[in-house]
Amino acid sequence: MTQPAPVTTAEPPVGKTAGRPPLGLRADVRNLSLLGVLAVLIAVGGVTKPDQFLDTSNLQLVLTQASVIGVVTVGMTFVITSGGIDLSVGAIVALASVWATTVATQEYGFAGILFTAVVVGLGCGLVNGVLIAYGGMVPFIATLAMLASARGLALQITDGRTQIVTVQSVLDLGVPDAYVLGVPPLVLVFAAVTVVGWLLLNRTTFGRRTVAVGGNAEAARLAGIDVRRQRLYLYLLSGLCCGVAAFLLIVLAGSGQNTNGNLYELDAIAAAIIGGTLLSGGRGTIAGSVLGVLVFTTITNIFALNNLQSDVQQIAKGAIIVAAVLVQRRTARGAGEG
Structure with a gap:
């Protein structure tokens, strides 16, 4: 008698689930959807105000304005991917911008302004990181406290006044003569930060650890990842991005004000979320966040x-x-069913 053939069960490839597209494909679909939304918006702007919206100077302005909040969003994407949140980014930008534009700081010229903005951003990020990673504070509370403190200190430094930048080498970065092939220097900085952020998240151990901590912090700890140190590094990175954004804002506005960065935290979180970064952590996308900023x-x-x-x-x-949140919930529910 002929023996019946053994029954085998086909296993889906690693990283995939039967009946469900792989994660990378879903990310590509999200990015293409955002590109579609951006294309529709450009068409609307071209139809409603063709002479103004499609003008080269206006497109340069859109990219320049996107650069400041875009740099902040890159740092925010890392924090959210790790399962955290940073409500203080706007206040840190304000504090860094006013501290870097005091009369005493401007005496050191271009380098003094840039150095001060970056150091203030890093300092605030360090405080957030220590409180959250080693102090055991909830990120929402720790960064909310930093928001209030940084805003208050920025107001105290300026006494409510606008601090005008007098260093010509800083102001020159915002004039058309400084554009490289028609691209403003601020946009080039934003592009560089985006590329570095993408490589850091997708091509390094640091990025893999960030995703692991956001997905399951306890499992990451058992796997040998120093979760507390990783969180400290992430808030330092967010503070660094805020310092760089503060310098870009100084160039763009030519001044420092305690009202700078108002609602940046909400804009950065929103851009990251519509870009596909999970608010609960475990998944982040730099490309999607940048598209969210542009939208x-x-x-x-x-x-x-x-x-x-x-x-x-x-x-x-x-x-x-x-x-965007409803789409994310539908995606997550589909993943669970798969």
Whole structure:
């Protein structure tokens, strides 16, 4: 008699689940969707204000404005990927910008302003990291305390006044003569930060540890990862990005004010979320976060050109955030069913 053939069960490849597209493919679909949204916004701007929106100077302005919040968003993406949050980024940008534009600091010229902005950002990130990683404080509370403290210190330094930058080498970075092939220097800095951030998250052990900590901190600890030290490094990175963004804002505005960076924390979190970074941690995407920044900046520009009220703009942003979160929940539910 012929023996029946053995029954075998096909196992899905590692990193994939039967009946469900791989994670990388879903990330590509999200990015393509954001590119589609951006294309629609560009079309809307071109139809409503063709002479103004599509003008080269306006497109340069959109990219320049995206650069400041974009650098902050790169740092925020790392923090959220690790399962944390940083509500203090806007206040840190404000504090770094006013500290770097005091009369005493400006006496040291370009290097003094840049160095001060970066060091202040790192210092605030260090405090956040120590409180959260080694002090056991909840990230929401620790960064909320930093938000209040940094805003108060920025107000105390300026006494409510605008500090004008007088260092010409800093101001020259914002003029058209400094553009490289028509690209503003601030945009080039943003591009460099984006590339470094992408490589750090996707091609290094640091990035893999960040994802592991966000996915399951206890499992990461058992696997030999120093979770506390990793979290400290992440908040240092966020503070560094805030310091760089503060310098870019100084170049863009030509001044330092205690109101700088207002609501940056919300914009950065929103851009990261609609880009595909999970608010619960364990997954992050630099490319998606950058696209999220460009979407929000383009919306702001279109509303400004059409003289629409800011409250309508905020409603539109809120609707986009809600839609992005609902898509994330649907994706997560599909993953669980798979």
